[in-house]
Amino acid sequence: MFEIKNLTKRYGTRKVLDNVSLSFKTGTITSLVGANGAGKSTLLSCMARLLKQDEGDVFFEGKNIKEFKNAEIAKRVASLRQNNTFSIRLTVRELVAFGRFPHSKGRLTKKDDEIIDRALDYMSMSHMKDKYIDQLSGGERQRVFIAMIVAQDTDHILLDEPLNNLDMKQSSSMMKILRNIVDETKKTIIIVIHDINCASCYSDEIVALKNGKLMIQATPEEFMKEEVIKEIFEVDCKIADVAGNKICVYHNCENCADDEGKVLHSHGCADCADKPL
Amino acid sequence: MDKLEKTFDDSQAPLEQNKTQSPIETIEVTSTKKKKTNKVLLKIGAFFKKPYSKLVICSAVLAGVMALYLFYGLLGLPREIILFDLVELRLMPFAAMVLVSVCVGYSTVTFQTVTNARILTPGVLGFENIYMFIQTFIVFALGSAYMFLISGTENFIISVVAMVVVAGLIFIPMLTRGGTKGVFTLLLVGMILSTFFASLTTLMQYRIDPDEFLVLQALMFPSFSSPNSRIVLVSAIIILVTLLFTPSARRMDVLSLGRETSISLGVNHKFMSIRLLVMVAALVSVSTALAGPMMFLGLLAANLSYQIMKTHKHKYTIPVAILISAVAVFTGQFLIEHVFTSPWIIENIFGGRSITVPIAVMINFVGGIYFIILLLKERKKAK
Numbered sequence: 001m002f003e004i005k006n007l008t009k010r011y012g013t014r015k016v017l018d019n020v021s022l023s024f025k026t027g028t029i030t031s032l033v034g035a036n037g038a039g040k041s042t043l044l045s046c047m048a049r050l051l052k053q054d055e056g057d058v059f060f061e062g063k064n065i066k067e068f069k070n071a072e073i074a075k076r077v078a079s080l081r082q083n084n085t086f087s088i089r090l091t092v093r094e095l096v097a098f099g100r101f102p103h104s105k106g107r108l109t110k111k112d113d114e115i116i117d118r119a120l121d122y123m124s125m126s127h128m129k130d131k132y133i134d135q136l137s138g139g140e141r142q143r144v145f146i147a148m149i150v151a152q153d154t155d156h157i158l159l160d161e162p163l164n165n166l167d168m169k170q171s172s173s174m175m176k177i178l179r180n181i182v183d184e185t186k187k188t189i190i191i192v193i194h195d196i197n198c199a200s201c202y203s204d205e206i207v208a209l210k211n212g213k214l215m216i217q218a219t220p221e222e223f224m225k226e227e228v229i230k231e232i233f234e235v236d237c238k239i240a241d242v243a244g245n246k247i248c249v250y251h252n253c254e255n256c257a258d259d260e261g262k263v264l265h266s267h268g269c270a271d272c273a274d275k276p277l
Numbered sequence: 278m279d280k281l282e283k284t285f286d287d288s289q290a291p292l293e294q295n296k297t298q299s300p301i302e303t304i305e306v307t308s309t310k311k312k313k314t315n316k317v318l319l320k321i322g323a324f325f326k327k328p329y330s331k332l333v334i335c336s337a338v339l340a341g342v343m344a345l346y347l348f349y350g351l352l353g354l355p356r357e358i359i360l361f362d363l364v365e366l367r368l369m370p371f372a373a374m375v376l377v378s379v380c381v382g383y384s385t386v387t388f389q390t391v392t393n394a395r396i397l398t399p400g401v402l403g404f405e406n407i408y409m410f411i412q413t414f415i416v417f418a419l420g421s422a423y424m425f426l427i428s429g430t431e432n433f434i435i436s437v438v439a440m441v442v443v444a445g446l447i448f449i450p451m452l453t454r455g456g457t458k459g460v461f462t463l464l465l466v467g468m469i470l471s472t473f474f475a476s477l478t479t480l481m482q483y484r485i486d487p488d489e490f491l492v493l494q495a496l497m498f499p500s501f502s503s504p505n506s507r508i509v510l511v512s513a514i515i516i517l518v519t520l521l522f523t524p525s526a527r528r529m530d531v532l533s534l535g536r537e538t539s540i541s542l543g544v545n546h547k548f549m550s551i552r553l554l555v556m557v558a559a560l561v562s563v564s565t566a567l568a569g570p571m572m573f574l575g576l577l578a579a580n581l582s583y584q585i586m587k588t589h590k591h592k593y594t595i596p597v598a599i600l601i602s603a604v605a606v607f608t609g610q611f612l613i614e615h616v617f618t619s620p621w622i623i624e625n626i627f628g629g630r631s632i633t634v635p636i637a638v639m640i641n642f643v644g645g646i647y648f649i650i651l652l653l654k655e656r657k658k659a660k
Contacts, residue, residue: 049540074543081537087393088533088589098534102543106527152542 001026002047002156002190007056009042009212016042017053018212024205027186029178031199034209035233040192041082041160043209047190048079048158060156074102078149079158084141092136092144093129096120099151119151123177138165142174150181157181159191163198171195175202196233200224201245208232224248328586328593335585335600342607347371349615370501372509373567374606376516377501378578380564382599383520384557385575386582386591390533391550391557392460395583396651398575399561401464403471405570407443408562409497410474411436416489417481433508433566437515440562443470448554460550500635501568501610512563519559524549526592533589571637573644578602580651605643609636 002024009017016039024030032040045051047058049065058065060077078099096119100112108116120126123143133141142165149157162178163171179202181187193199199206199220206223208215210232216223223229224246229237237250324330347367351359388399415432447466482490531544532553539546564571575598582598616622617634 048537050537070540070545071543074541077541079537079541084535084538086533086535086538087389087395089583089587090589094589095534098531098538098542101527101531106525106530 001061001188003059003062004043004047005057005059007043007046007053007058009039009046009051009053015212017046019056020209020212020214021056022207022214022217024188024190024207026188027182028204029182029189029191029202030205030207031203032190032192032207032209033194033196033199033232034215038209039212040209044079044158044160044190044192045081048077049073050079050081071102074152074154076154077156077158078152078154080145080149080160080162082161082164084145090133091130092125092133092147093120095133095144096125096129096147096151099148099153102152115153116151119147122150123147139167139170142166142170146174146177155187157187157189159189161192161194163193163195171198178202196224196229197245197247200247220246328588328590331585332593332596332600335597335604339600339604339607342604342611343371346607346611346614349611369504369506369509370610372513373501373504374610375603376509376512377564377568377571378603378606379516379520379599380560381571381575381602382578382582383523383595384560384564385579386595386598387529387553388557389579390529390591391553392464393533393535395580396576396648396655397464398573398579399557400570400575401471402444402447402467402558402561403474404440404444404558404561404565406471406474406478407440408436408565408570409493410478411439413478413481413485413493416493417485420489430505430507430511433505433511436566437559437562440565441558444558444562445555448551448558463554497569501606504567508567512567515559515563519556519563522552522556524552526590526595529553529591530589533591569637571640573641573648574602574605576651577605577640577644577647580647605640606636609639612639 004020004022007017007020008015016037018039020039020043032043034040042051046053047065060068060073065073093116096116097108097112099119100108100116104112117126120129123146125140125143125147128136128140133144136144142162146159146162149159159178162174166174175198178189178191182189182204191203193203196206200223201220203220205217206220207217208223208228215232216228218228224239226237226239229235229239229248229250233250235250237248240247240249325334347363351362354362384399389395389397412432447463447470482493485493528544528549531539531542532546532549534542536546539549578598578601579594581601582594585601586593586597588594613634613636617627623629
């Protein structure tokens with residue numbers, strides 16, 4: 001379980017994280033949302049030991065994350081950043097095999113091979129396991145990296161915008177896979193995500209940041225409210241119930257908002273095409 | 278047959294794939310003989326694709342070149358002359374070349390892993406310019422009376438220590454910042470310092486006596502012709518001690534995935550980078566002080582190694598890079614000592630004049646062309 005206590009991080013004089021304290025529930029998907037620059041990625045980086053915070057501490061299973069050995073924590077927590085570029089040429093399977101490094105230190109056993117193949121299967125990448133990474137599309141690349149994380153077989157997974165570069169179909173299947181991982185294996189996944197509808201449909205809990213401050217930690221039900229989203233993103237929106245999910249419509253038309261600021265139509269609606277701005 | 282050859286060229290495809298989906302099966306083979314030859318060819322192809330066999334082949338080539346260097350022109354001579362020639366004339370250059378190859382191959386591959394760039398060599402940190410600065414400073418400050426210092430062990434040790442210290446100063450940003458930013462700062466500071474030392478060197482060279490300048494000029498090009506045996510021994514010791522600190526090749530493999538991924542996989546990226554850079558500093562300093570600046574050798578060796586081995590694994594790329602630099606150095610030295618001095622070449626190609634070609638000119642010529650090819654390739658990839 002991750003626990004954040006009074007975390008503060010500054011870039012220069014700007015506070016990107018401002019005294020953030022919260023704890024993440026085990027065995028759930030938690031989505032970190034917020035506007036650009038709200039500090040979501042910074043928070044995740046601090047948890048993944050990629051950044052050093054200026055003040056405060058990150059606790060994992062009750063123990064300060066600084067006290068863990070690198071090799072030890074790599075068996076418990078895996079993290080993935082947005083841009084993963086490297087200059088070497090690897091096949092899909094070779095990259096996924098790196099996920100076993102914390103466990104086998106590079107000497108792959110039969111069991112490791114089985115886990116690698118299962119991870120490839122899980123992400124339905126088995127058929128292209130001998131392709132080179134640089135021959136893959138953005139979505140396929142993303143899936144390979146997730147497969148590596150799956151092969152690492154940690155109980156906590158931190159993902160920074162896993163839906164980056166993914167189209168509608170791929171992002172929904174990615175979220176379904178993450179949901180399955182949590183439901184089947186009781187792992188804990190914490191993701192940074194921009195699409196709040198995705199967060200609403202697939203996560204157990206939503207954590208919202210604004211200007212480095214923690215705004216709300218709530219279930220999707222509680223979070224998906226017009227006034228909450230207005231406060232966090234400064235965007236007018238309308239929440240609708242679609243097939244049991246709360247969906248936020250924010251591509252609205254400013255012209256035909258009524259007196260209370262409630263949105264009536266989507267952008268470019270025919271009603272107000274003739275109206276002057 | 279055309280299609281068949283294509284499958285052989287496409288060495289990225291592993292053997293299993295060849296068997297199941299290769300175009301070979303689509304070719305209508307009527308005679309069983311053809312099928313058999315195909316199978317044999319496939320087997321041979323598979324053998325050459327194994328990293329281990331490639332390693333063996335590279336070693337065999339090196340052994341051949343080494344033997345050529347050691348024994349050329351000695352066959353049929355009396356035993357005493359052979360012994361004298363080997364021990365007195367060829368042994369020390371031989372040892373120096375082996376040591377320099379180890380330094381260049383190891384340091385370039387690990388440096389490229391740390392910086393995550395395939396067109397960099399440790400040379401960008403300015404080791405060569407610091408070396409030339411020290412040599413020039415000795416001549417400039419002490420004058421020709423102390424010229425003997427230049428070839429002495431003292432000068433060697435001073436140069437190595439100075440290069441390691443300056444490199445250490447450049448590494449401080451790495452210690453404080455870490456990560457990709459640290460690497461960029463390191464490269465920028467290195468380039469600025471190397472230009473700074475180069476300018477100071479040029480300034481001093483303008484001021485010194487032309488005769489003294491000639492001595493310096495000889496140092497600007499690497500040479501293996503007459504190394505001091507004590508210097509060779511000291512270098513061998515420094516190199517061996519440095520190599521004791523080498524991290525496991527598998528950790529280096531993880532490091533080449535970049536900072537974020539290696540931290541997630543439990544490798545201490547900052548510590549590993551610093552450790553490798555300090556090793557690189559020691560190795561490059563020794564090789565520069567031993568044989569002079571070798572600009573393109575490392576680039577050539579490291580990239581050819583990646584190309585031949587087609588793997589990211591350091592347990593293959595480092596040894597092969599060392600083997601390739603040794604092949605390059607020994608071939609170059611052999612050409613200089615025996616081929617370019619042969620009467621036929623002098624008569625027909627050099628037009629009757631005997632020309633001494635420094636080995637650096639040859640290595641930089643080949644390496645420079647290869648560098649341009651690499652740049653063009655990278656540009657294509659970026660598009």
